[in-house]
Amino acid sequence: MKPFRRRSVLATGLSVLLSIQHVLAIQLDLQNTHSIKSAASTIAGEMVSYYTGYRPGDVPGNLPAPYYWWEAGAMFGALIDYWYFTGDDTYNTITTQALLHQVGPDNDFMPPNQTKTEGNDDQAFWGMAALSAAENKFPDPPAGQPQWLALAQAVFNTQTARWDTTSCAGGLKWQIFAFNNGYNYKNTISNGCFFNMASRLAVYTGNQTYADWAVRMWDWCSAIGLRDAQYNFFDGSDDTLNCTRMDHIQWTYNAGTFLVGAANMYNFTGGSQEWADRLNGIIGNLKVFLKDNVMYEQACEIPNNCNVDQRSFKAYLARWMAATAVKAPFTYPLLKPILETSATAAAAACTGGTNGTSCGLKWTTGTFDGSTGVGEQMSALEVIQSNLIDIAAGPVTEVSGGTSQGNPNAGTTSDIGPSDLHEGEVTTADKAGAAILTVLLAMFVIGGAWWMVV
Template sequence: MENPNRVPLLVRVATALLLATSQLATAYDLNPDSRESITSISKQMAEDLVGFYKGNEPGQTPGLLPDPYYWWEAGAMMGTLIDYWYYTGDDAYNNITQQALLFQVGDTNDYMPRNQTRTEGNDDQGFWGLSVMSAAEYNFPNPPADKPQWLALAQAVFNTQASRWDTEYCQGGLRWQIFTWNNGFDYKNSISQACFFALGARLALYTGNQTYADWAEKTWNWMIGVKYINTTNWYVYDGADVETNCTVLTPYQFTYNAGGMILGAAAMYNYTESQVWKDRLDNLVTGSKVFFTGPKSNIMTEVACESVGTCNVDEHSFKAYLSRWLANITKWAPHTYNTVMPYLRASSIAAAKQCVGGKNGRMCGLIWNNNSYDGTTGVGQQMAALEVTMANLIGNSSAPLTADRGGTSQGDPGGGGDDLGRDQPNGPDYAPINGGDKFGAAILTILVIASVLGTMGFLFLDETSGQGPVAQLKGCYFSAKGFFHSASAAITTFAAGGGIAAAAAAGRKRGQQLKQYLDGSTPGY
């Protein structure tokens, strides 16, 4: 008999779906005025971001994200985790962050690891440099004494990039790529300049060294000179090819290009306290309003690709950096707080509302301005939502430190070593060869030649002949005498050359003497 109290299956399913939908739709009800709300939501967003990272697991490589993410985005992600600690005080991810930042430094502690030569550009290296600069400014826990320090790493990145300043084309600027064979070597892009500019400005502020500020000024003037920055509307364009002497601009606007220039301008304003830099900063902030759309034009949008659905994996993360850097500038230029915070506040509410994706019902998508989840998930989407959410805490957060105002990170003004001016990667780091290596190479060569001769001797035998193998070979002796004489000479040559070949392959690691570049000086601290 049917239970009269039993709820029909269809009703139960519909009720369950309704409850699930209701729970998902209210997953993040962010209150930007409540520290508890912000930190609670940030904690969950950070947990989901770190879920993409496997570099701390057995058998994985620290500092790398899985495909399809490039190396640079892992460096940017470590910057977000530093921000998470800075804003919330939660040190849950400090160990994996420090591990990643130290594992990827490369042979000369400048974020040029050998395993990234096929993809590393100046902008990629720059993002790692900006992350360790944040670590220095925020007093993120310092590495062990026998490891490179945050400030020293940032200085090394800056030094290697300053040595690549290219006046052969476009009268200056950094190329997008470091190595000649990588696609984009003939393109000078704004983000490479912006990273270099912002890093130089922040180093000037942290160390008090005018040389860094001079480079920042030089980079700014170059950006204006090639019209990458439009001084009418203060838009920042993407870049240009050297083949046109940087005269044919790529007019796309991305959030991170504008954000990087805004960040550097704010640091320079704080360093110089000049009206010139205040005006430059304020103009760039005004220009960045192009990235805010929606009914009230206050929701951050990647305008170059969101509306047409063409944003790639890299571009999914760009809003993270504009969010981070707009919040940052309020500490160096407090007058900007009332200008930028309403935009960040509105964007954070919109971003949090659409984080209803994934199996856990709280993953964040890319698009914030249509009041619904767009169905995408990824490192970039998660980083962007987390950064704009945490930005609400900037008002009650401490200002970035400097060397004479509480900063403890140790510097190395000569950082970069052999990578200064390098346009070819290091070869394998073999140990110096010794007598045993030479002898082994010679024996191996003799064995190879003997094997070849033995094979040829077998081919000379005539299986239909009535003569035995010895008689056949004896008969071949005089006709082949010239051959054996040549072979003997070859064996001698190869044996002697074994050590030479080994020596050629066994490139010794070069010393740490600095190359003098450009004006013959290296910025110091």
């Protein structure tokens, strides 16, 4: 009888542990605004727990290893979204501090501590965070500091100068400098992020030049084969082969960045049928990334080999689906159910860690899969808080309430050449900014609006 009793005791103990975990799990009711905000708060808090840049002596804007600089920019973009959706200003000061510390000497997100390894996509994720701050009326930086819109314009302008016609009839290379691996690769995310920024700047400023660049990028990606007729978005191509061969792997964030770019072009053109058709094409092919309407990173979740970067990709698809549903309202009934089903599945996967609320990578399993990190938290955060689009106000433009100061010429004379690189280690001056900026950037939240179609 003793073995039976031992098993009984173990079973009871396991039952108790599972019950505790269930109690600690993220509770999400998509019909209850407070529930969504509460879940987002819990997830955001754990995401920020990985960040150390606000500490005296650390570097604002940098995540510790194994995370790369670009993902830090993406994370602060998620925190800008978090403030807009929830109204919680807990992370506003560290977000402003990080963005301003990483602008670099020419105010174009080419900081000395990153430039020698920086790619166009890396720079773009910081530029897109600044652009979100402008669109969403995130509190403006103090006078005399770089402003959100001007920072986004600087990134855009530095990248237009890199449009490369020496191969593949145009496009952006992945890497900025020839000494970095990947310089001969024209990847979809670098070009897609440029399309993303160009289309959004067109809507925000009303400037046709940005729209012209967006069209140019769409047409180039289509002509070269980064996008095929079925709206598959492939990873990229080797420009030493003149882009005659594609790497056909597909990632959620490539489809997402073209989705939101097309939505902004639909908005900018007053709802043109051409851009509506393109949106329908992209949305129709999102099935590549869905299981029972739940998002998954099919290229790496199935073989269980997602790297640190790839664990965050679903965050950007969710972020840009939400923006698309508002910039192009006819897409709402197509995209909102995906956000809802995915959010419910993501919450069910947030039962790990010591608090029982750490989020896993795989949402399709119905449970925590043991994978934790910034990317997992950011993905769950974006897909859950995106379900607040029904109550959040809309994005602004320069003529509809926007307050961020722009500079159309920002970045036109600031592109760094290889001879300008700082080869040394991060200096004490770089690190000192954490304590200084914390004092300078004490911010008060002011009212903002988000995701309104103009």
